[in-house]
Amino acid sequence: MKIIIIGAGPGGYETAAEAAKRGLDVTLISEGPLGGTCLNEGCIPTKTFCHIAELQEAAKTHAAASSCGTATDVAIQIASERKNEVIKQLQSGIEILLKKVNVVYGHAKLIDNHSVKVLSEQVAAVETAVYSADKIIIATGSVSASLPIPGAELAVTSKEMLELTEVPKRLCIIGGGVIGLEFASIYKAFGSEVTVLEYCPGILPRFDVDIAKRLKSSLVKSGIAIETSAQVKAIEKTDNALSVKYLRKDAEQAVEADLVLMAVGRRPNTAGLGVEALGLEMNRAAIKVDENMQTSVPDVYAVGDVTGGIMLAHYASAQGKRALNHICGVKDNIRFDICPAVVFTTPELATVGLSEEDCKAAGIEFTAHKSFYRANGKAVSMGETEGYCKILSESASGKILGAHILGTHASDLISELAALLNFDATIDQAKDIIHAHPTLSEIIQSAVNQ
Numbered sequence: 448m449k450i451i452i453i454g455a456g457p458g459g460y461e462t463a464a465e466a467a468k469r470g471l472d473v474t475l476i477s478e479g480p481l482g483g484t485c486l487n488e489g490c491i492p493t494k495t496f497c498h499i500a501e502l503q504e505a506a507k508t509h510a511a512a513s514s515c516g517t518a519t520d521v522a523i524q525i526a527s528e529r530k531n532e533v534i535k536q537l538q539s540g541i542e543i544l545l546k547k548v549n550v551v552y553g554h555a556k557l558i559d560n561h562s563v564k565v566l567s568e569q570v571a572a573v574e575t576a577v578y579s580a581d582k583i584i585i586a587t588g589s590v591s592a593s594l595p596i597p598g599a600e601l602a603v604t605s606k607e608m609l610e611l612t613e614v615p616k617r618l619c620i621i622g623g624g625v626i627g628l629e630f631a632s633i634y635k636a637f638g639s640e641v642t643v644l645e646y647c648p649g650i651l652p653r654f655d656v657d658i659a660k661r662l663k664s665s666l667v668k669s670g671i672a673i674e675t676s677a678q679v680k681a682i683e684k685t686d687n688a689l690s691v692k693y694l695r696k697d698a699e700q701a702v703e704a705d706l707v708l709m710a711v712g713r714r715p716n717t718a719g720l721g722v723e724a725l726g727l728e729m730n731r732a733a734i735k736v737d738e739n740m741q742t743s744v745p746d747v748y749a750v751g752d753v754t755g756g757i758m759l760a761h762y763a764s765a766q767g768k769r770a771l772n773h774i775c776g777v778k779d780n781i782r783f784d785i786c787p788a789v790v791f792t793t794p795e796l797a798t799v800g801l802s803e804e805d806c807k808a809a810g811i812e813f814t815a816h817k818s819f820y821r822a823n824g825k826a827v828s829m830g831e832t833e834g835y836c837k838i839l840s841e842s843a844s845g846k847i848l849g850a851h852i853l854g855t856h857a858s859d860l861i862s863e864l865a866a867l868l869n870f871d872a873t874i875d876q877a878k879d880i881i882h883a884h885p886t887l888s889e890i891i892q893s894a895v896n897q
Contacts, residue, residue: 448471448472448581448582448774449471449472449473449474449579449580449581449582450466450471450472450473450474450580450581450582450583450584450774451473451474451476451563451578451579451580451582451583451584452466452473452474452475452476452583452584452586453476453555453563453583453584453585453586453587453720454476454477454478454483454585454586454587454588454751454753455475455476455477455479455480455481455482455483455541455550455586456482456483456484456485456486456586456588456751456760456763457482457483457485457751457760457761457763457764457767458586458588458750458751458752458760458763458764458766458767459475459477459483459584459586459750459751459767460475460481460482460483460541460544460545461544461764461767461768462584462586462750462764462767462768462770462771463475463545463548464544464545464548465767465768465771466548466771467545467547467548468547469771469775471775472549472580473547473548473549474548474549474550474551474578474580475545475548475549475550475551476551476552476553476555476563476565476578477550477551477552478552478553478554478555478587480538481538481541481542481545481550482534482537482538482541483588484588484589485760486534486537486538486541487534488605488606488609489605489760490760491533491534491537492530492533492534492609493605493609493626493629493630493633493791494791495526495529495530495533496526496530496609496633497629497632497633497791497793499522499525499526499529500522500526500632500633500634500636500637500793501636501793502522503522503636503637504636504793522614522636522637522638523611523612523613523614523637524612526637527609527610527611527612530609551565551567551576551578552567553565553566553567553574553576554566554567554719555587555720556719556720556721557583557720557721557722557724557725557747558577558721559725560583560725560744560745560746560747561579561580561581561583561746562577562578562579563577563578563579563580563583564576564577565577565578581746582746582747582748582774583746583747583748584740584747584748584749584750584767584770584771585720585734585742585747585748585749585750585753586749586750586751586753586763586767587715587716587717587720587751587753588715588716588751588752588753588763589713589714589715589716589751589752589753589758590713590714590716590718591604591605591606591709591713591714592711592712592713592714593709593711594621594679594709594711596679596680596681596682597680597681597682597683598681598682598683598684598689599682599709601682601683601684601689601707602621602682602707602708602709603706603707603708603709604708604709604710605626605630605708605710608630608634608708611706614634614637614638614639615634615639615704615705615706616639616640616705617639617640617642617688617703617704617705617706618630618631618634618639618640618641618642618704618705618706618707618708619641619642619643619644619689619691619702619704619706619707619708620641620642620643620644620707620708620710621644621679621691621707621708621709621710621711622643622644622645622646622708622709622710622711622712623643623644623645623647623649623650623651623673623675624645624650624651624652624710624711624712625651625788625790626710626712627643627645627708627710628643628650628651628662628666628790628792629790629791629792630708630710631643631666631671631792632666632669632671632791632792632793635669635670635671636793640672641670641671641672642671642672642673642674642702642704643666643671643672643673643674644674644677644679644691644693644702645673645674645675645676645677646676646677646678646679647675647676648675648676649663649675650662650663650673650675651790651796654788654790654796654798654802654851655798655802655803655804655837655849655851656802656803656804657803657837657851658796658798658835658837658851658852658853659796661835661853662790662792662794662796662853665792665793665794665833665853666792669793674693674695674700676695676696677693677694677695677700678693678694678695679691679692679693680692680693680694680699682707685703688703688704688705689703689704689705689706689707690702690703690704691703691704691707713752713758714732715732715733715734715752715753715754715755716752716753717729717732717733717734717753722734725744725747726743726744727742727743727744727747727749728742728743730755731755732755733753733754733755733756734749734753734754734755735754736748736749736750736754738769738783739769739770739773740754740766740767740769740770740773741770741773748770748773748774750763750766750767750769750770751763751766751767754766757786757788759786759788761786761787762783762786765781765783765786766783768781769781769783782868782869785799785800785865785868785869786799786865787799787861787862787864787865789857789858789861791858794831794833794834794853794854794855794857795852795853795854795855795856795857795858796851796852796853796857797851797852797857797858797860797861798849798850798851798852798861799849799850799861799864799865799868800839800847800848800849800850800864800868801839801848801849802839802849802851803815803839805849806839806848806849811841811848812841812842812843813839813840813841813842813848814839814840814841814842814874815837815838815839816837816838816839816840816874816894816895816896816897817835817836817837817838817894817897818835818836818890818891818893818894818897819834819835819836819890820832820833820834820835820836820854820855820887820890821833821834822893823885823887823889823890823893824884824885824889825885825886825887825889826854826855826887826890828885829855831854831855833854834852834853834854834855834857834890835852835853835854836850836851836852836853836854836860836890836891836893836894837850837851837852837894838850838851838864838874838877838891838894838895839851840873840874844873845873845874845875846871846872846873847864847867847868847871847872847873847874847877848868849868850864850868850891852864852890854887854890855887856887859887860887860888860890860891863888863891864891874895877891877892877895878892878895878896880892
């Protein structure tokens with residue numbers, strides 16, 4: 448069987464590698480470098496910056512204790528160099544994974560449900576080739592969104608933030624979601640004066656309100672200014688800076704900044720793909736799919752950000768696995784309703800399953816089980832006592848419904864809760880799991896015993 452996969456992000460290249468492993472004839476079309484947005488200008492480089500920022504914060508703490516200064520301007524140079532090293536190393540790994548895949552570089556355009564035209568830009572000309580297959584999987588990802596306001600072109604995106612060579616003295620971030628808050632933490636550590644403007648009443652609008660409020664408190668305490676219920680109206684260029692105009696409580700206000708980051712989410716990348724000519728059913732810019740990632744057109748599938756659902760790399764990978772399984776006639780037990788999400792701020796925030804607001808909206812009676820980092824021996828020994836774990840269970844059955852963790856290594860701890868949710872575990876069953884001592888995972892054990 449022949450299969451064409453359009454897009455070489457996690458949803459594309461991981462599916463391609465697995466398809467080749469299963470014996471399929473695979474053609475992977477990539478418009479940019481292997482790894483897509485995630486590896487080249489998203490998850491991986493951002494997390495590299497996050498790590499350097501954490502080290503920078505630790506250096507500041509040490510310097511304050513010893514009454515010495517720290518070279519904050521050097522941090523961004525170190526982060527940039529390390530980012531490039533990481534990307535190069537991981538791209539090499541992807542190339543090895545795809546050794547049995549026909550990788551084609553260029554812009555893909557759908558001709559019909561079995562054929563794709565690829566425009567490949569060469570030095571002096573544009574070459575066109577047509578590829579045909581039994582099945583097509585669209586995995587073209589997403590692109591940065593922007594507010595339709597005057598002066599929007601004066602702002603940069605997350606891609607440009609990762610290419611900076613100097614730390615802006617004053618940084619204004621439009622958007623208090625995951626991307627905005629991660630860059631807020633990073634550049635605060637690098638030495639910027641950071642202001643975040645969020646349109647909604649609270650940061651991280653889709654997260655558990657309680658945990659989001661606790662994160663906001665931590666970020667404000669660290670020196671990041673956060674204005675919620677702030678409707679940005681325009682960005683204007685002044686003599687020496689940029690002025691971000693916004694409306695809050697019916698009053699016009701402004702933030703002066705040397706750099707403005709537009710971080711108001713992402714939108715499906717379907718431009719120039721030919722979805723209209725093919726007649727794919729759409730939900731605005733997103734491609735509609737069923738539970739098997741099938742589109743409205745036979746033999747055409749779509750996975751990842753382009754479907755407009757949860758825009759996370761690991762979710763795209765899982766959708767790719769489901770699509771491939773369906774193509775190959777293989778059943779799986781992937782639970783798409785259980786997908787952990789992490790915000791790599793300082794401190795980290797991780798969540799999986801239902802929030803308190805979700806439970807209330809669904810009329811589910813729940814119990815909240817809570818524990819604190821300050822009561823955990825490992826956290827105390829690490830000097831990382833700021834943190835909180837909340838696990839929600841159905842009051843009648845004890846079934847675990849969701850979990851929310853704020854604190855160091857929350858990104859690692861959440862996987863245990865995701866596993867418990869996948870197997871419909873109860874609080875009583877979780878109580879009987881032995882955890883190593885002393886570890887941060889005992890925070891989970893403490894919570895379920897409350």
